[in-house]
Amino acid sequence: MIPAVIAAATLLTACGGGADAATPDAPDAKVSVTPAGGSKAVKLGSGISVKADRGKLTSVEVKDDDGAEVGGRLAADGSSWKSDGKVKPKTTYTVRTKAKSAEGKETSATSTFTTEQADKVNKLTNNPGGGQTVGTGMPVSITFDNHVDKDRRAEIEKALKVTSQPKVEGAWGWVRDWGGKDRIDWRPKDYWPAGTKVSVKGALSGINSGEGGWFARDYNFGFTVGADHKAVIDVPSHTLTMYENGKNVGSVTGSAGSPQDPTRGGVHTVRSKNAAETMDSSTIGHGDEWMLDSKWVTHLTASGTFLHSAPWNKSVGVENNSHGCFGMTTSDAKKVYDFLTIGSTVEVKGTTNTNKTDVGNGLEVWQETWPQWQQRSALK
Template identity: 35%
Template sequence: MTAQDQQECGVAGGGMSRRGVLAGLLGAPVLLVAACDSARSGGTASGAGGAAAPRTSIAAITVSPADGTADAPFTAPVQVGVASGTLASVTVTDAAGRQIAGRLAPDRASWTSTTALSSATRYVVAAVAVDKNKLQANADTSFTTAAPAHTFVAYFTPENGSTVGVGMPVSITFNTPVTDRKAVQQAITVLADPGVEIAGHWYSSTRLDFRPEQYWAKGTRVTLQLRLKDVEGATGVYGTQAKDVHFTIGRSQTSVADLSADTLTVTTDGQVTATYQVIGGAPQHRTWAGKMVISEQFQQTKMDSTTVGLGDEYSIPDVPHAQRLTASGTFVHGNYWSAPAAFGNANTSHGCVALRDVQGADDPGTDAAKFFRSSMVGDVVEVVNSGDRTVDPANGLGDWNLSWADWKAGSAL
């Protein structure tokens, strides 16, 4: 330190004791120089280094759900607010990086999400606010939504990736009754390529089917879109599925069983391809009339009268080439136990339509085997002149027995 420095800092002229000089030699002169620098600049020293204290924003951001919440309700919106400031930006993203839309209040003092949250999902919130002095405040939080305590599932037919006949509707059954049919139906879409109008019809609180006005055109590609995740189907009961199901319509084949002539006439792609002699239901067990859709196919199956409420009238362990037409037990199937002369001439069955066959279902040349091989799930078999009433449309896949007007009247939309 020069004499000039000592004079400017007030240490010359005996103003410092020996102890003060010793202290100066051990390091105090650094502080003295700092103080002098402050004095020269006219500033105020702050701390050991003389730097000015940083200014802090007075804007205070609040986020709901609170940071770290593990079971936030997914039915409630995200809300961000600020006191003593205005919001500059708010982003809410899920684990996949998708942003949740929201609305900023006109005074920029609050923000509310407008997109529904998903259950059991982690979200990250980043908010920025500024105060009246343009100083910035930040809030970075995260939370996880709760999983619903009660859920419902939709079971659908046909299967994903399948090829089906022109009469196959989209049929959905729910494992718990649906009370908000509109909300559930809005979350389900059926699309066709080529396009055609498709409408839904509720048979009950647990069954919803979709179909076009006429049979599907062959080659149509159909997509079922299920967007039921977090849809409240009944009070406190939420859907879990978000998936697409695709299936294709195969060749066009429909058949007519005329039980006054006891024939089954098959039309494929507009041409009659086969006519078979059949046996229909006896007068005390008439076959349902109307349009029925093949829903299952069995190379061989057991049929027992006790399962359809007919007592002990029959039990056949190996019915060949059986194709289900109704949920109540109507089939078109092979018959090896009736006399050959009965086919085309008599109605003696318990309600099914029977074609000539052999025991063991291993002869590919029988009428039943030929019809079985030419058929697929989704083909329509229409029964006429049976003497019985039209089958209940809900009994199996009998959707085509309702007029288009009656069908659309069963929609919740």
């Protein structure tokens, strides 16, 4: 971890201002900026601060080399200003200040400094994407490109904020993604109300993730929760029932997993969909037993629990004989595919599979109770 080192403050010289005519020899307000102006390799992990002596600050503007303004807080008495976040890698900052001395003399000044390059930059991938409309079971899921050290998680979690209209209670939880990467998900305590507007902000710029590197930017995205569409699979009766706003809107029959490969139970979240796909036995540990083309494939777990057409299965609706998926006729699979959106939930009841599906095996946040989920927070 690179230690936070703050460069020495520098005294700014006035580049303009109106002197009080009655007190032409009155001293200027003494304004200092940290990191020091002119610095070429400011250490990462520090904030930006401005201090005024013999007067007060009346204005502080800080921008990076892209022209983006850096947020901060000016003290009520005008004695100091501090940035909300930390400096980001390989960036030049310009600090413009205005101050007024105790005698009323106004001055302005400009200071610039540049930060050092990070050895490694960590990025993230957010799901859902910005502007997407999703189902009522959709979590906010953020996967990091590089490893996040456990002792860095609390600071990162504090920098991530979820707000919604209407307001919904929820919590962050750290997850190991099925692909092996570090992930943090935010799930509501209960399902989202239909129509909820969600905003996610990550003030990550300048935060150290450990050996995985530094974050070089902030993140801001939002999404909308759509209609309340859910499905329930009753394994013994070979039936999938669709519900809209809690009302039964139709059922289809199918074949769930056999006694040897029973379908995973609990509440799953639709993670993706594919109109046409080749079902490859090797992806679920069955070697080269089959390679079959399927349509209207709705993905639940990352390990291969799907809803899909199974035109090769002559026992659809009669016998549970799949390798864990729920297979249907092509027309019924399309009905289900069209009805469920990314983020809709599918509950599997009556299965003999007692293994709990890992949260990272897809978007499986509903496999845990609310108290269990809260224990995943680094701030618990």
